[in-house]
Amino acid sequence: MKNVILWLFGIEESALSDPVTIAAIIASFAVIAAVIAVFIVLAVKRRFRIREWGNKAWQRTKLITQSCFFMLTNSFMVGWFKGTIYQGKLKYLCVPGMNCYSCPGAWGACPIGSLQAIFNDFDAAKSWVDPKTGTYVKVPKYWFAFYVIGLMMLIGAVCGRLVCGLLCPFGWVQDLIYKIPVKKLRLPRDEMRIANSKHPKAVRFFLGLDKYLRYAKYAFLIVMVIFLPLMVKADPWFCKYVCPSGMLLGGIPLMSMNKSLADAAGSLTLLKLCILASLVVISIFLYRPFCRYICPLGAIYSFFNKVSLYRYGIDDASCNRAKGCAACAHACPMGVDPVRDPNSLECIRCGTCAASCPKKAIRPGFRFKTAEGNAIRTKKSK
Amino acid sequence: MKKESKTSRYLIPAALIVCALAFIVTGILDKEVLTVLRKAAAICMECIGLG
Ligand code: SF4
Ligand code: SF4
Ligand code: SF4
Numbered sequence: 001m002k003n004v005i006l007w008l009f010g011i012e013e014s015a016l017s018d019p020v021t022i023a024a025i026i027a028s029f030a031v032i033a034a035v036i037a038v039f040i041v042l043a044v045k046r047r048f049r050i051r052e053w054g055n056k057a058w059q060r061t062k063l064i065t066q067s068c069f070f071m072l073t074n075s076f077m078v079g080w081f082k083g084t085i086y087q088g089k090l091k092y093l094c095v096p097g098m099n100c101y102s103c104p105g106a107w108g109a110c111p112i113g114s115l116q117a118i119f120n121d122f123d124a125a126k127s128w129v130d131p132k133t134g135t136y137v138k139v140p141k142y143w144f145a146f147y148v149i150g151l152m153m154l155i156g157a158v159c160g161r162l163v164c165g166l167l168c169p170f171g172w173v174q175d176l177i178y179k180i181p182v183k184k185l186r187l188p189r190d191e192m193r194i195a196n197s198k199h200p201k202a203v204r205f206f207l208g209l210d211k212y213l214r215y216a217k218y219a220f221l222i223v224m225v226i227f228l229p230l231m232v233k234a235d236p237w238f239c240k241y242v243c244p245s246g247m248l249l250g251g252i253p254l255m256s257m258n259k260s261l262a263d264a265a266g267s268l269t270l271l272k273l274c275i276l277a278s279l280v281v282i283s284i285f286l287y288r289p290f291c292r293y294i295c296p297l298g299a300i301y302s303f304f305n306k307v308s309l310y311r312y313g314i315d316d317a318s319c320n321r322a323k324g325c326a327a328c329a330h331a332c333p334m335g336v337d338p339v340r341d342p343n344s345l346e347c348i349r350c351g352t353c354a355a356s357c358p359k360k361a362i363r364p365g366f367r368f369k370t371a372e373g374n375a376i377r378t379k380k381s382k
Numbered sequence: 383m384k385k386e387s388k389t390s391r392y393l394i395p396a397a398l399i400v401c402a403l404a405f406i407v408t409g410i411l412d413k414e415v416l417t418v419l420r421k422a423a424a425i426c427m428e429c430i431g432l433g
Contacts, residue, residue, distance in 0.1 A: 147409020
């Protein structure tokens with residue numbers, strides 16, 4: 001038993017003589033047990049059957065799920081108590097969401113950080129010093145990240161962006177900030193609704209721009225996560241110059257607990273704090289700006305939305321769209337119209353539309369047909 | 383509208399899952415996991431804004 005705990009927590013035997021470590025280990029188990037209990041209760045009460053609950057009840061279930069998953073994956077309490085990070089073997093595995101591996105509580109690795117680490121790795125035996133310039137030319141050790149891409153592919157093929165809707169800590173943080181009750185900026189994505197909206201011309205221009213800005217996350221993925229770390233080496237570019245999740249979950253807690261780290265803060269810290277602060281402010285008014293425009297992980301999962309096992313589908317026989325209903329499209333915080341495209345790249349599978357449909361015509365899940373035998377359409381409508 | 387075939391609804395994800403598992407095994411055999419652990423088990427200075 002003792003050896004299992006030492007292995008699991010990645011600590012030396014001598015650490016067990018420290019009462020703080022013992023208390024932290026007990027706290028970790030308590031958090032994990034509590035989270036598992038909550039998930040069991042939610043499952044037994046059928047709270048995950050989105051369509052059976054109204055939107056209000058579903059939003060509560062969603063928030064509980066997001067909070068619990070955050071607690072589960074960040075329950076290495078030794079780190080939180082002592083200002084360190086987890087160094088055990090579970091870090092071989094990546095967690096599904098944007099969860100910095102430098103978060104004191106994180107049990108697993110961040111998939112985007114790991115992807116860059118693999119592209120950053122170089123083969124010392126093949127690398128050489130250019131005699132003309134004197135620079136050290138690093139030859140990549142891996143040209144393709146089979147392990148991390150395989151893990152992301154597995155998650156994507158099973159559930160697509162369901163991770164974004166329910167499991168990602170940074171998505172959860174943005175959801176919490178968006179709860180601040182002020183007037184929100186809603187961005188419908190289709191031109192008709194933009195043209196008909198009552199906003200002034202300048203705002204309408206931005207509404208139109210939003211559609212194109214959403215491609216920026218693919219640019220971040222290609223340039224900062226793949227190209228620069230692979231070809232220029234040295235740095236995990238996205239982590240270093242952009243990622244606000246690293247600053248929020250890793251930087252702020254670690255620096256507040258370690259004076260030596262806080263003393264080392266400089267211009268880069270300021271840059272990352274500014275990015276984080278801007279996103280926090282924008283998140284008050286606009287739903288999930290980071291997920292819309294920046295997140296490379298959301299960009300990767302988005303490719304799987306249309307081909308994953310778990311999909312959104314429309315029971316066209318029940319849907320009232322022909323009679324003018326658009327309750328789902330109005331409810332969608334990401335500006336997607338699920339009836340038109342139930343598995344849009346932009347859909348984070350938050351379930352809001354399915355919980356808001358008065359006809360229960362939106363069918364998230366694995367099924368092909370409804371119990372009544374109606375076909376479930378998962379493709380775009382014509 | 384063209385009806386969705388059951389095959390495409392389930393076969394594509396199944397093929398992707400098999401492919402993903404093959405990738406994971408390849409990565410493990412290629413020792414990519416060691417690079418992941420090495421990076422993840424130390425405080426990442428870039429992540430926390432210290433460069
Ligand atoms: S888009 Fe990125 S940050 Fe947003 S929920 Fe998805 S993985 Fe998390
Ligand atoms: S809310 Fe339901 S009934 Fe109305 S358009 Fe959307 S899917 Fe159809
Ligand atoms: S279409 Fe919109 S409301 Fe429905 S699950 Fe996707 S993001 Fe959420």
